[in-house]
Amino acid sequence: MNPTMATPPSASIRSIGVLGPGLADWPACAAILSGETAWAPAKTVLAAPDLLPPAERRRAVRVVKLALTVGLEATRAAGVDPAELATVFSSSGGDGVNCHQICETLASDDRQISPTRFHNSVHNAAAGYWSIATGATASAAVLCAYDGSFAAGLLEAITQVAVDRAPCLLIAYDADYPEPLRAKRPVPDAFGVALLLTPETDGRAIGRISAQLTDGSADSLADPALDELRRAIPAARSLPLLAAIARDRSGRVVLDYLDHARLAVDFCA
Amino acid sequence: MHPLLISSYTATTCLGRGREPLREALLAGASGLKPCDFETVVLPTWIGEVAGTDEEKLPAALARFDCRNNRLAQLGLVQDGFADAVRAAAARYGNDRIGVFLGTSTSGILETELAYRRRDPQTGALPQDFDYAGSHNTFSVGAFVQAWFGLKGPAVVVSSACSSSAKVFAAAARMMAAGLIDAALVGGVDSLCLTTLYGFNSLELTSSHACRPFDRARDGISIGEAAAFALLERTPDALPPDAILLLGSGESSDAYHMSSPHPEGRGARHAMAAALASAGLAPQDIDYINLHGTATPSNDAAEGRAVTDLFGNAAPCSSTKGATGHTLGAAGGVEAVIAALAIRDGILPAGAGTNDPEPGLDYVLATRRRSVRRVLSNSFGFGGTNCSLILGRAA
Numbered sequence: 193m194n195p196t197m198a199t200p201p202s203a204s205i206r207s208i209g210v211l212g213p214g215l216a217d218w219p220a221c222a223a224i225l226s227g228e229t230a231w232a233p234a235k236t237v238l239a240a241p242d243l244l245p246p247a248e249r250r251r252a253v254r255v256v257k258l259a260l261t262v263g264l265e266a267t268r269a270a271g272v273d274p275a276e277l278a279t280v281f282s283s284s285g286g287d288g289v290n291c292h293q294i295c296e297t298l299a300s301d302d303r304q305i306s307p308t309r310f311h312n313s314v315h316n317a318a319a320g321y322w323s324i325a326t327g328a329t330a331s332a333a334v335l336c337a338y339d340g341s342f343a344a345g346l347l348e349a350i351t352q353v354a355v356d357r358a359p360c361l362l363i364a365y366d367a368d369y370p371e372p373l374r375a376k377r378p379v380p381d382a383f384g385v386a387l388l389l390t391p392e393t394d395g396r397a398i399g400r401i402s403a404q405l406t407d408g409s410a411d412s413l414a415d416p417a418l419d420e421l422r423r424a425i426p427a428a429r430s431l432p433l434l435a436a437i438a439r440d441r442s443g444r445v446v447l448d449y450l451d452h453a454r455l456a457v458d459f460c461a
Numbered sequence: 462m463h464p465l466l467i468s469s470y471t472a473t474t475c476l477g478r479g480r481e482p483l484r485e486a487l488l489a490g491a492s493g494l495k496p497c498d499f500e501t502v503v504l505p506t507w508i509g510e511v512a513g514t515d516e517e518k519l520p521a522a523l524a525r526f527d528c529r530n531n532r533l534a535q536l537g538l539v540q541d542g543f544a545d546a547v548r549a550a551a552a553r554y555g556n557d558r559i560g561v562f563l564g565t566s567t568s569g570i571l572e573t574e575l576a577y578r579r580r581d582p583q584t585g586a587l588p589q590d591f592d593y594a595g596s597h598n599t600f601s602v603g604a605f606v607q608a609w610f611g612l613k614g615p616a617v618v619v620s621s622a623c624s625s626s627a628k629v630f631a632a633a634a635r636m637m638a639a640g641l642i643d644a645a646l647v648g649g650v651d652s653l654c655l656t657t658l659y660g661f662n663s664l665e666l667t668s669s670h671a672c673r674p675f676d677r678a679r680d681g682i683s684i685g686e687a688a689a690f691a692l693l694e695r696t697p698d699a700l701p702p703d704a705i706l707l708l709g710s711g712e713s714s715d716a717y718h719m720s721s722p723h724p725e726g727r728g729a730r731h732a733m734a735a736a737l738a739s740a741g742l743a744p745q746d747i748d749y750i751n752l753h754g755t756a757t758p759s760n761d762a763a764e765g766r767a768v769t770d771l772f773g774n775a776a777p778c779s780s781t782k783g784a785t786g787h788t789l790g791a792a793g794g795v796e797a798v799i800a801a802l803a804i805r806d807g808i809l810p811a812g813a814g815t816n817d818p819e820p821g822l823d824y825v826l827a828t829r830r831r832s833v834r835r836v837l838s839n840s841f842g843f844g845g846t847n848c849s850l851i852l853g854r855a856a
Contacts, residue, residue, distance in 0.1 A: 198640065199640075200641075201639040201640075201641070248719070251719075275716075284598065284599075284600070285598065285599065286599075291573075294656055294660075295573055295574055295577040296577060298574050298577065298655045298656065298659060299574065299577035299578045299580075303655065303659050304659065304663060305656075305659050305660055305663050306663060307660075307663045307664045307720070310656070310659075310660030310661075310663055310664060311664070311719045311720040311843055311844075312719075313656060313660065314566065314620075314621075314622045314842075314843050314844060315566070315599050315620035315621070315622075316620060316621040316622055316842070316843070316844045316846055317719070317844060319621065319714070319844055319846065320714075320719050320843065320844025320845055320846070321719070321844075323714040323715065323716040323844075323845055324716055324717065324718070324719070324845070326716070327716045328714060328716055329713055329714050329715070329716050329727070329728065329731060330712075330713065330714065331631075331712030331713060331714065332621065332712075332714050332846060333619065333621075333628065333632060333712075334619060334620055334621040334625075334846070335617050335618065335619060335620070336598070336599035336600045336603075336617070336618045336620055337600050337603065337616065337617050337618065338594060338598050338600040338604065341600075344615075344616075344617045347615060347636075347641075348617065348632060348635075348636075351635050351636055351639045351641065352635060354639050355635045355638045355639055356635070371585065371586075372580060372585050372586050372587045373573075373587070373593070375586060375587065376587055376591060376593040377593045377594075377597075377598075404641070405557070405614070405615065405641075450604075450607075450615075450616055451604070451608075452613050453557075453613060453614075453615075
């Protein structure tokens, strides 16, 4: 038999990036989640990072702007060169506006879709733009597990760190569809979160996490409005973990994952 | 990495259902491509369609998953005793100790394309019967396959365009190494749809002929569809001499362009070198390379350069996309099955459709029979995503 690890895989959290409705960045989000400041919901503001070359900047769709913004917040907070990092991208869907435009064109009399729209339709668009913007040539895992996409991404990222003994940047993100898809998939706005995970525990780590499947039910947030956000946007299912980090509170956090299983994340501040 | 046993494997492509028609076509150098007659598509291109896909009926309890992609998944699962092998593994390990890792690029998007033709003329709403999670969502095939078997372990869909179902092998191997699971159902399912047919046409990347990978006259891809699956387990202490193993994997990103490969094949070379390092092998240990070989001018030029850099002209190589078409998110899985067949039966498969290959490589134009111990298989995709796998016999 091959050797395997006896304990659940674990990693240290080195830095965090967040962007969502009324959540401008991780420090602002942490202040809200720790109860220091009140949450004032406001539409997520997306901008294409300057790091993108001009052509890609022009072509960047909403999920690309979202993913790059949170990824760069995390790498800048840690002072780490993103070019060196393996990445895990996880989202429930690609870019909703782009997808709608393609479906509308394909249902019309003239089915010629634009080349840019087509290449922006791939689920790994954000991963592609990220590697072009940062020069990252390491592996990029690009995942989807519907509403459990954050947990699936976190499990993959922790596993990579534990098995490969190298840092890994997790970027989980979701944005809304326009009508008529919005009625079928009512994601209200954009939310993204990035966690830079490292194998070693040292003075620079925010805390350590390990992950395994559980039958338990997912944690909710005490604030009903924030819990509504958690349930509304798949990537925001990360909020109970972010709240534990913001409050510096060690313990078990259970996150939504699959129909039949949740992800238990043990956080040690 | 520690080698993993590929204890069962199957592929359903335009060549037919299961391994046998695929094997026969590889031996004969035959192709399953035909001029495009899919749905209402009017394009001067060729396709690799799996016959009978839409006749496949899903179990009533899983009706919400009904779409061409999941019908194709089910069609593929029941070939070559694969479903029975998964059930036996679930009984052996427990259904919560088997992970599901599947690749797709477009999932059930065809359902959405068709639903957009049936929008309410007044409100613009999509029809009542359209089920986003069951069909359109990228995870649909993962949820469907997991529910089909009643598996309770981790599940994820990898969707990195045309490297998707090669990367699932690497993701599964990591999760097995971490001790989270004891076995993994891996593979890829991608089905014909208008988005890819019109999309690749818009980029002028589709050929008006059956595709001719690595041919000097190549002018684009032929899109195909497929379902390919493999069951990965830890290698037992007493390994059967004919066992086929996953020996290594290598992943990289181009960091160059969204729809063109790095012209010098930088990412491709990194992925192949990383796979060799992961398997603890040298270039001369590889008996055959199953190329990504899409038949676009730029992919094959970049990949050829990367292969020459690492292997010179010593390794026999070919692309089998002239036989199967480019099955996109299923291609890595299909070609892993082809690698396994090459090893099992001693086949260096001819690159169907190719007559006048680019110079500098030992490109296999007529199928050769010889002992094959190790195969490297390449899968590269849009966004500059690369994955190479190495399959082989035990050392």
